[in-house]
Amino acid sequence: MSVFAGRAGFVASGSGPAAHFGNPLGEQRRLADGRAVVELGLGVVTVSGPDRLSWLNSITSQLLLGLEPGVGTETLVLDQSGRVEHAARVVDDGTTTWLLTEPDDAASLAAWLTSMRFMLRVEASDRSADFVTLGRFGAAVPADDVVAEWVDPWSSVTPGGWGYADLEAHPGSDWTLRIAVVTPGTAAAIAASDEPAAGLLAYEALRIAAWRPSLADVDERTIPHELDWLRSAVHLSKGCYRGQETVAKVHNLGHPPRRVVLLHLDGSDAVLPAPGTPVALDDKEVGRLTASAVHHELGPIGLAIVKRSLDPGATLTVVADDVVVTAAQETIVPPGAGATANVPRLPRLGAVKRS
Template identity: 85%
Template structure:
């Protein structure tokens, strides 16, 4: 149960933390302005031992060797075909590497990591039940006695990464999320102090508006390029790891088969499509909604993964029960993303070159 359950207006989400406290839009404004904190309910996995960073570097997408104590980054676990299996926010305190992931992914991630230890000097532990994760934005003070803090790198393209979205006026440039890992006692003290709090609905709206991908946007086919995740979670020149060949091939020579867009949803009927809703053009399925929320300035918005070939100017529809909701696209990953190597086409063997 959430330590904030006693606060006035508390309405629980399916994951346990508050969905809201009675005023999602007001909470969203306070959270964005750095006047509130949000209980995120993330999973926490720790890795200890002298081989932890070099080992994690060899099996995930980010360059982690030499990660300085206190520095934050993000990494992905990919399958052999480059599809995303796990995602983790990473910070090392000099003795332990901390991985923050979605609550349902902590146990699977810890189990997979444990299976990959072999003879290396590492120990993996799922600490999710022992700790609380609190999110806040610049302007808010850190709680007392923070165990470790993760600073989101999403505001700019990280070293070794690549951004497919336009660099000018990227909405993520103002994304200043910090996640504080604290003990339950510290969280209880904060809850009892009367400090302003926001729910997950407020956080989700801000995340969507910043085009910030998380594991909830992933399905069984997702590769990092489709969500513009090379921006913060992939190092393109770090060397081999599982799935690296696909990452390099798509980025250098090909195009991601799908791409993420932000949808501006028509709110005239007061209907907000839920994640998983099919996105259609002229009655044909062209993608799926991965997230949706009511933003305090933009109104109803969502993220959707659509076919690469989809016309960016096309008006889309989503059907909720018998209500058809129209949606305008805002391009995040453009159709031409990828093929960065600009390899010249070679003439076919035996072809005659004409002047």
């Protein structure tokens, strides 16, 4: 149960934390301005042992060797074909590495990590039941007993990463999210204070507007390039890890088969299409909605994964409650993303040089 359940207007989300407290748009404004805290309900996995960073570095997409205590980063677990299986926000405190993931992914991530231990001096544990995750923009979450704090690197392309969004001012450039891991007692004290709180609806709208990918946007086919996740979660010049061949090949020589777009949804009928809803062009399915929300400035918006070849200027449709909602695209990953390598043309084997 949420520690904020006693707050006036509390409406629970499906995952437990508040969806809102009666005024989602007002909460959103306060959250964006750094004047509210949001309970995120994330899963918490800890990795301890002297080999933890070198081990995690060898099996995930981010360069974690030498990660300084308190520095926030992000990493992905990929399958052999480069598809995303797990995603984790990463921070190390000098003795323990903290991995924050979606609530329904923590147990499977901890189990997978445990299966990969072999003879190394590491131990992974699902500690989700022991801690509460609180988010805030701008300043640190006001708590004396913060166990760990993760600062989101999304505001810029991280070292070794790559941003596909082709624009000067990225909407995530002022994304200043901090997530504090605290004990239930500390969270309860914050909930009992006069600190303003926001619900998950407010956070989700801000996330979508910042083009910030999440495991919620992933399906069984997703590769990092499609969500512009090379920006924060992939290091392109680190050593080998599972799925690296696909990451390098698509980035250097090919194109991701799909790409993420921001959709500006028509709100005339006051319906909001749900995540998972098909996205169509001329009644032909061209993608699917992965997230949707009502933003306090942009109105109804969503993230969608669409075919790479889709015309960026095409007006799309999404059906919600038997109402056809029109949607204008805003390009995040352009159709030409990838193929960044300048590969020299080599002479054919046995070719004779002519004088």
